[in-house]
Every structure is written in structure tokens, then in C-alpha cells.
Amino acid sequence: MSARLKHVAVIGGGIGGLCLAQGLRQAGIPVTVYERDRSADSRLQGFRLNIEPTGSTALHACLPPALWEVLVATAGDPGPGISFRDERMRPLVRIGRDGGRKPDPLDPTAGRHAVSRVTLRKILLAGLDDVVRFGKECTGFSRTGDGTVSAEFADGTTATADVLVAADGAGSRVWGQLRPEAGRTTLPATAVAGKLFLTEANRRWLPEPLLAGMNAFWPRQDFLFTAVFRRRENPAAINARLGDRLRALGLEPERLLADSHDDDYILWAFIAHRDALPGFTAKDQADPVAVREMLARRTTGWHPDLRRLLADSTPDTLYQTEFRAAQPLRPDETGNVTGLGDAVHQMPPVGGLGGNTALRDAHRLRTALIAADRGEQPLARALHDYETDMLRHGFDTVRAVVRNTDAAIDRNPLRRAATRWFFRTCGAVPPLGRAVFGEG
Numbered sequence: 495m496s497a498r499l500k501h502v503a504v505i506g507g508g509i510g511g512l513c514l515a516q517g518l519r520q521a522g523i524p525v526t527v528y529e530r531d532r533s534a535d536s537r538l539q540g541f542r543l544n545i546e547p548t549g550s551t552a553l554h555a556c557l558p559p560a561l562w563e564v565l566v567a568t569a570g571d572p573g574p575g576i577s578f579r580d581e582r583m584r585p586l587v588r589i590g591r592d593g594g595r596k597p598d599p600l601d602p603t604a605g606r607h608a609v610s611r612v613t614l615r616k617i618l619l620a621g622l623d624d625v626v627r628f629g630k631e632c633t634g635f636s637r638t639g640d641g642t643v644s645a646e647f648a649d650g651t652t653a654t655a656d657v658l659v660a661a662d663g664a665g666s667r668v669w670g671q672l673r674p675e676a677g678r679t680t681l682p683a684t685a686v687a688g689k690l691f692l693t694e695a696n697r698r699w700l701p702e703p704l705l706a707g708m709n710a711f712w713p714r715q716d717f718l719f720t721a722v723f724r725r726r727e728n729p730a731a732i733n734a735r736l737g738d739r740l741r742a743l744g745l746e747p748e749r750l751l752a753d754s755h756d757d758d759y760i761l762w763a764f765i766a767h768r769d770a771l772p773g774f775t776a777k778d779q780a781d782p783v784a785v786r787e788m789l790a791r792r793t794t795g796w797h798p799d800l801r802r803l804l805a806d807s808t809p810d811t812l813y814q815t816e817f818r819a820a821q822p823l824r825p826d827e828t829g830n831v832t833g834l835g836d837a838v839h840q841m842p843p844v845g846g847l848g849g850n851t852a853l854r855d856a857h858r859l860r861t862a863l864i865a866a867d868r869g870e871q872p873l874a875r876a877l878h879d880y881e882t883d884m885l886r887h888g889f890d891t892v893r894a895v896v897r898n899t900d901a902a903i904d905r906n907p908l909r910r911a912a913t914r915w916f917f918r919t920c921g922a923v924p925p926l927g928r929a930v931f932g933e934g
Contacts, residue, residue, distance in 0.1 A: 513853050616750060
């Protein structure tokens, strides 16, 4: 039986766009992803992404079961919750204890996964060779007289679809044309991130808290986040266990797992107020030596192991970024063009919330399009309901991330001291911690 939706065009092959494509493919809805990158390996982003239950639920719903199991196997266990500590590594409060019960990582409602972005992208691209078109830079769209929409590309070609989805990240031309009032603000924060690989030599000196899971360090100035990435299984074990199921999907497990080698590491991200680094120029930001010197100055008096973590990290993994956030939008009249992820609600890369929100969007949009395809709801109503929910949840998350970022870079010593006291009190009085943070 032919589908009521003849074609969904997704602009952008990031994690949100590819998750949506996988989900629509599973539902039998024709979909094409148009990606401006020239090839599948053009985007070698190496930092981990912490997939929370919201993102896990989306990936579980959209991926074939065998690919979901590969994702879980190649990911790492980020540990239960997150520990807040001071710059001397003394504990303040822990959020998200699991009571000693380890959740089943295959349970999407409970599992958390430290996923390599490179591996995640390969998994999301698996089986989509006939779906993803590389080298297609979308420049805009036009509506046609028959109710469809035509995407326009820099090479002069067009593509007609029943639904057009902007999934091409911040600065999306499709979303910018649809909602020209959309704006973005630059936050007064700057961040430097890096990796310390878990060699045998490094494992010997690294303290247990850094190896156990996620940590948020709340010094008297600035902020530091750390997380560990250790794969659950090696590629040979995954191939032996899941290889036949992958081959049944027409995939080559050796190719899919080729880059899933043992590259365990600790990720760290240092965040400071931009005004606190007056001499840290754009040239310095690109110089690993200058970055290390800046970090050494800002962390005077910190625990020696934290200073060593920053100093010993591999220079070519250092990455500097500024923080931007989308300005809130209200729902508008919905046609057959919509968006998801950073194309709509860009947020600072704090806590992996941007990636998880994009995956949630993909899951919700897939559900809406399936309902329209099956005739359970008119397309316009399904997309309107999706967009209303997406904008509400997306911008609620943006506000929360901006709030957390502002607190992390706050330069007022009294407010910072009060925050540390509050965390320490919540840690010392478990009922208070549970009341404030939930299960603690």
C-alpha cells in the first residue's frame, strides 16, 4: 500500500536529521537527507556526547534493533549521576544516585550512554546509502501550487517534497527563511575542552572521582566539567555477537565497527567569563601553548591532579568555542516546512542537552508524520502539534542551559560562595538534596 506521504526532505545530516531519517525509513515513509558535507567522513567530531534517557528513547524508537544494540555496546557507561566538587576535589553534593542498582543499558528509559560522536554518526548513517545525498547545500525553498514544497540547492537543482525539515544546525537557511524573526545571542562565556587519553601511565595517577563518572567542579571562579569515556565492548566482541544480525540488514559489521577502537579518555571542559580573560586573544585560542598557560594561571590553587589533567591533555584535542543561544519563538501558523534541533533552538554545549533535545525532536516529528501518513491526523494539525511541543520544550531547555551557564561564569564572589554553601548543605542533608534535585 502506498504511503500518503510521498516524500519527506530533511535538510542536514546531523544527529537529529539522521535519527529522523532512520525512524521514517523504519516506518516506510520515503525520506531523503540533503547534506552539504561532501562525504560521510567530512565531520570528524571527536568529543563524546552524553545520551540521556530522552535521547536513548528516541534512538531506540528510530533505529533498527541491531543498530540500537551496537550503539549501546560501542558506548561507555558515564556512571550514576554527577558529582559537584570544589577546586580541591572535595565533594559538595551528588545528583542522581541509583541506590546501588545498575540500570540495564539496553533499557532506553533508564540507560545513559557516553557516545563517541564519530561512532554515533556512523551508526546513524548505516543503511542510509540510498537516502543521504552529500554535497547538497540548501539555499532556500519555495512553495508550489499543488501544496508541496521545493527545496533549492546551490548547484541549481531542486527537490520536491510533501514536508521539508530544517535540520541543518545554527544558521539554517530554511528555518531563517521560514521564521526571519529568529535571532541568536552570544553569551559572555568562553570554553576550552580537551582529552586526556587513558593510557596505562595516566591510569596510575588519575584519582578515582575522575575515573568514576561525571564531575562538575565549582571553584571560587570559573567552572570545570569532566566525564570519562570507556567503551563497554571491543569491536571483535560486538562483531561476534551482532555481526550476523547486521549482515541481515545488508550492513558490513567490519566496516561499521572499523573506527570503534579502544580510545578511552577523560573529557574536560573549562568555562570562564569572557571578561575574565582580557589578554586571551583569538590567536591565543588557536595556540595550545597559550591555552595551557591560560589554564595554568586560572587554576592556581586547584588540586594538583586537576591541574595535571589540563596540562597533560593531548594538544591536538584542545578545542575552543564561544556560546550562543537562540532567542525564544512562539508557535506560528504551521505549513509543511518545520525544523528541529539547533536549526530552531540552538543552545550552549552544556551537559549534552542540545544533542538530546535534537533527538527528542526527531522522535516527536517522526510520530507526527506517521500519524499523518496513516490518516490518523491531518498533516497540518500533526505538524502544528509537533511544532508547539518542540518550541515549548526546546526553549525551556535553552533557558535552563543559559541559566546554568550564567551561574558557572558568575564573577560575584558572594554569589559563588552562597552556591557552594548551598550545594554542600544539600550534600550534608540528604532529605534536602532529594527535595531540591530529586533522587540524590
